[in-house]
Amino acid sequence: MLPTEKQYVQWHENETLRNARWLSQSNQVPPARIVLVDDKTTADQAYRLSCAGTSMLWDGDFHNARQLLQALTRRIERSEQRKTSKAANKNKSAKPTAESVLPETLPNLFHQQRQAQAQRSRVLSRLLLKLDTRYVSQLRRAPDVSVACTAAFGELDEPCLLSFRDLQGALGAAGWRAKGVPIENLGLSIFPHYGVFAPTRHEYVQLLLDAPLPNEHDIAFDIGTGTGLLAIILAQRGMQQVIATDLNPRALACASENFARLESAVQLQQADLFPTDAPVANLIVCNPPWLPAKPTSPLEYAVYDANSTMLRGFLQGAKQHLAEQGEVWLILSDLAEHLQLRSRDELLGWFADAGLAVKYRLDTQPKHGRSQDTTDPLFAARSAEITSLWCLVPFDN
Structure with a gap:
């Protein structure tokens, strides 16, 4: 939803000073310089304007704005390719391939990719659109975006400026919410909301279906529920009471809708990790962000966990919320280990520090497209990735 503190942006149009509400889902500051651009x-x-830090307010055909954004993307890709080739020539070597990348260079390559992604986002986000009250666009051939924007950003009773990319994100999220994400293992679909990570990668679902439930399965917690998928699995598998938590209001609204659609009797609670005023659980499940890096947008909080803060916090608190003979199921990829961002010994040390021991582990290999892309310098890490369900129990169990 919209931030509580309103921000406004000003620009000149036909020698008249205009202003509007500034909307940015990546929390970018209002642009200091805006010029009008159109179909000409x-x-x-x-591209030159955007790279120089100038934001561009589009005043042409809506579909031409989309084509311009695609053209900007191609220019960014060509620029990145030239930089890679220049660096390779400077080092008198060929462009790095998956086979030529040394393991010790993977952390630097990962951070370089993150920096390039951030720069790409900044450049592309400088193409702006103006929407009137209730998100009405006056551009030629503009679709009705009011429903998608209201669902993504909340009600708005004044004109606004936002990046075309944010608008595309809202429209894309509306599509996901309408058609859903099929979860083949379960024979159902999950309907994500804007700002909630869609479970398009769900190879771990089979792990949750295969893992044997604890002998006692009265109460289960799903920590950081997101769309609510894991809580739904726990309820379908026969856990008598499932409590799902999340700190993100968008995630809570999303999970609540999915529970209602599937008639899952799951209790929801807004909490930072563990529920309050709840009995201890026989099973605690968590699928935390997999990579220890700083997120740069709200959606990235589902993927990146700076300093593994959530993971370590979950492990440290799990034992005190666990019933006798209870189990912790941690869903975690080892991609961070292959990228040398975290070691296996470090992870096992966190288990031990939390008073938890490994009872068993179930593994599955990735099936997503990036794990098959041999042109990706990080291919060696991505293709070796394993996603695991770690079953953890207290030392004295």
Whole structure:
């Protein structure tokens, strides 16, 4: 939803000073310099303006704005390729391939990719659109975006400026919410909301179906529920009481809708990790962000966990919320280990520090497209990735 503290942006249009509410889902500050651009603006001109830090307010055909954004993306990709080739020539070596990448260089390559992604996001986010009250666009051939924007950003009774990319995100989220994400293992679909990570990678679902439930299965917690998928699995498998928590209001609204659609009797609670005023659980499940890096947007909080803060906090608190003979199921990829961002010994040390021991582990290999992309310099790490369900129990169990 919209931030509680309103921000406004100003620009000149036909020698008249205009202003509007500033919306940014990546928390970017209002642009200091805005110029008007339209159908006559070339992609090269727009690229130079954006790279120089100038934001561009689109005043042309809506579909041409989408084409301009695609053209800007191609120019960014060409620029990145030139930089890679230049670096390779400087080092008198060929462009790095998956086979030529040394393991010790993977952390640097990962951070370079993250920096390139951040720069790409900044450049592309400088193409802006103005929407009138209730998200009405006056551009030629503009679709009705009011429903998608209201669902993503909340009600708005004043004009606003936002990046075309944020608008595309809202429209894309509306599509996911309408058609759902099929979960083949379960024979059902999950309906994500804007700002809630869609479970398009769900190879771990089979792990939760295969893991034997604890002997006592009265109460289960799903920590950081997101769309609510894991809580739904626990309820379908016969856990008598399932309590799902999340700190993100968007996630809570999303999970609540999915529970209602599937008639899952799951209790929801807004909490930072563990529920309050709840009995101890026979089973505690968590699928935390898998990579220890700083998120740069709300959606990235589902993927990146700076300093593994959530993971370590979950492990440290799990034992005190666990019933006697209870189990912890931790869903975690080892991609961070292959990227040398975290070691296996470090992870096992966190288990031990939390008073938890490994009872068993179930593994599955990735099936997503990036794990098959041999042109990716990180291919060696991605193709070796394993996602595991770690069953953890207290030392004295």
